[in-house]
Amino acid sequence: xxxxxxxxxxxxxxxxxxxxxxxxxxxxxxxxxxxxxxxxxxxxxxxxxxxxxxxxxxxxxxxxxxxxxxxxxxxxxxxxxxxxxxxxxxxxxxxxxxxxxxxxxxxxxxxxxxxxxxxxxxxxxxxxxxxxxxxxxxxxxxxxxxxxxxxxxxxxxxxxxxxxxxxxxxxxxxxxxxxxxxxxxxxxxxxxxxxxxxxxxxxxxxxxxxxxxxxxxxxxxxxxxxxxxxxxxxxxxxxxxxxxxxxxxxxxxxxxxxxxxxxxxxxxxxxxxxxxxxxxxxxxxxxxxxxxxxxxxxxxxxxxxxxxxxxxxxxxxxxxxxxxxxxxxxxxxxxxxxxxxxxxxxxxxxxxxxxxxxxxxxxxxxxxxxxxxxxxxxxxx
Numbered sequence: 001x002x003x004x005x006x007x008x009x010x011x012x013x014x015x016x017x018x019x020x021x022x023x024x025x026x027x028x029x030x031x032x033x034x035x036x037x038x039x040x041x042x043x044x045x046x047x048x049x050x051x052x053x054x055x056x057x058x059x060x061x062x063x064x065x066x067x068x069x070x071x072x073x074x075x076x077x078x079x080x081x082x083x084x085x086x087x088x089x090x091x092x093x094x095x096x097x098x099x100x101x102x103x104x105x106x107x108x109x110x111x112x113x114x115x116x117x118x119x120x121x122x123x124x125x126x127x128x129x130x131x132x133x134x135x136x137x138x139x140x141x142x143x144x145x146x147x148x149x150x151x152x153x154x155x156x157x158x159x160x161x162x163x164x165x166x167x168x169x170x171x172x173x174x175x176x177x178x179x180x181x182x183x184x185x186x187x188x189x190x191x192x193x194x195x196x197x198x199x200x201x202x203x204x205x206x207x208x209x210x211x212x213x214x215x216x217x218x219x220x221x222x223x224x225x226x227x228x229x230x231x232x233x234x235x236x237x238x239x240x241x242x243x244x245x246x247x248x249x250x251x252x253x254x255x256x257x258x259x260x261x262x263x264x265x266x267x268x269x270x271x272x273x274x275x276x277x278x279x280x281x282x283x284x285x286x287x288x289x290x291x292x293x294x295x296x297x298x299x300x301x302x303x304x305x306x307x308x309x310x311x312x313x314x315x316x317x318x319x320x321x322x323x324x325x326x327x328x329x330x331x332x333x334x335x336x337x338x339x340x341x342x343x344x345x346x347x348x349x350x351x352x353x354x355x356x357x358x359x360x361x362x363x364x365x366x367x368x369x370x371x372x373x374x375x376x377x378x379x380x381x
Contacts, residue, residue: 002209004254005148005166007173012243016176017049021056023134023172024089032060033087033131035078035102036094037067045138045182046093053091061085066094069153069160069268069275070101072117078105079115082131090133092145092170093179095191096275099135099144100151103168106130111167117152121161122359128167135170138179140230140241141191141276143198143249145173153269158350160265162359169253175246177238185231188241189333190276192227195245196326197260197279199223200287200301202252204294205363215251219244220304224329231333256363259355260286263373266355271342280335284327285380291319293366298322305329339380348374 011019024032032053036046041064053060065077082090082105092102104117110128114120135145144150148169153160180188202208203216222244229237263286264278291298298319302310305325310318331337343351352374355361361368 002211004211005169006250007146007169008171010146010173010175010246012175012246013239014176014178016174017052017136017179019172019174020049020091020134020136021052021058024053024058025056027089027132029089029132030059031085031087032058032089032091033082033085034060034062034091034093035066035098035105036062036064036092037098038064040094040098040138043182045179048179049091049093049136060091061087066098066101068097069272070097071153071155073155074101075104075108075117075152076115079108082109088131090131091136092133093136093138095137095139096142096144096151099137099142102133102135103130103150104152104163106133107165107168118154118161120163120165123164126165126167130168133170134172134174136174136176136179139183139187139191140180140238140245141194143195143245143253145170145175146246146249147253149253151265158269159354160269162265164359173246175242177235177242180238180242181233186334188231189227189335190274190280192223192230192241192245192276192333193280193283193330193335194276195241195248196220196223196227196329197283198245198252198257199248200283200326201257201260201363202248202255203301204290204297204365205252205256205258206365207255207363209255212251212255215247217300217304219248219251220301222247224305224325227329228332257360258286258290258364259361259368259373262358262361263355263376265358265360266351267342269354270347270351273342277335280330281337281339281380284323284330285376287323287326289376290364290366291323294319339377343377343381345381348377351377
């Protein structure tokens with residue numbers, strides 16, 4: 001038996017944010033807890049949504065104690081603020097950091113026995129759905145608005161831990177490409193490559209099946225076609241990436257990822273490396289590492305990436321072509337090719353052990369080990 005969990009409702013396309021107050025009113029909510037990071041508030045991105053709340057007479061409280069790679073402290077402070085303000089719904093505006101913080105806050109508010117946050121790691125046995133979340137992404141990559149996952153950083157233990165919980169999925173996703181148009185090129189590139197990593201890892205993960213494959217292969221095709229344009233801020237590219245990353249999220253959220261994500265989480269925990277950047281640097285190397293354990297799936301990936309003549313290639317040729325196409329896309333959008341200046345030699349053992357312990361690692365199509373993960377890190381230094 002297979003299980004799929006998706007949003008109750010989602011809105012897509014230019015102007016979709018107009019649905020936010022409509023949904024709040026239709027669902028009978030009285031006050032919104034708006035979770036968004038300080039930069040989005042500072043540069044007026046969050047204001048595009050809060051202005052709509054004000055125009056519709058909807059009371060809200062703005063919470064912005066959120067940093068990239070959000071911490072246990074960010075979550076616990078948010079839980080306290082939610083209780084004090086008396087809101088009955090959450091509007092999460094941002095990328096993965098805002099979304100993940102909002103999910104953890106919403107879960108703990110209705111399942112207070114997990115207030116330590118750490119006990120939510122893995123598949124947490126929560127009993128109650130979180131405070132209803134309306135999610136408005138501002139980056140075309142994380143797909144956190146449609147996933148049952150969130151990731152929190154344990155600063156004390158230098159770990160990012162993945163939480164998987166069907167009770168945290170936003171009830172409404174509002175995917176408006178205009179909310180993503182102000183993102184700098186580097187962030188668009190990194191989050192876009194994160195979306196591609198989701199789609200590729202989701203396609204080859206052990207849990208993949210026919211329905212998830214449908215989402216992932218289409219997501220790869222859309223991302224390959226639109227990421228370059230999105231980085232150059234074309235309207236077509238932005239709209240395409242907004243859709244492609246969401247479709248990828250529909251798939252991977254339900255089947256899992258792999259060792260690229262487990263290694264990337266660890267880089268963020270140790271060095272505060274932006275998640276999308278870490279995933280993107282690792283992706284071609286991890287794809288090559290996994291190639292022999294993917295059957296014919298790299299043929300499909302190569303086709304979706306726009307490689308010509310795949311039908312006439314041998315297995316080794318189409319596997320190499322898929323990896324090369326991903327590497328070329330990463331280079332075209334300005335992703336670094338190595339971990340030089342990020343990873344410290346003396347941290348390799350601890351990094352590798354942490355990556356092996358990460359909840360994403362078991363989904364990898366190839367069985368791995370601490371030592372093999374260490375060699376993957378070293379190969380990029």
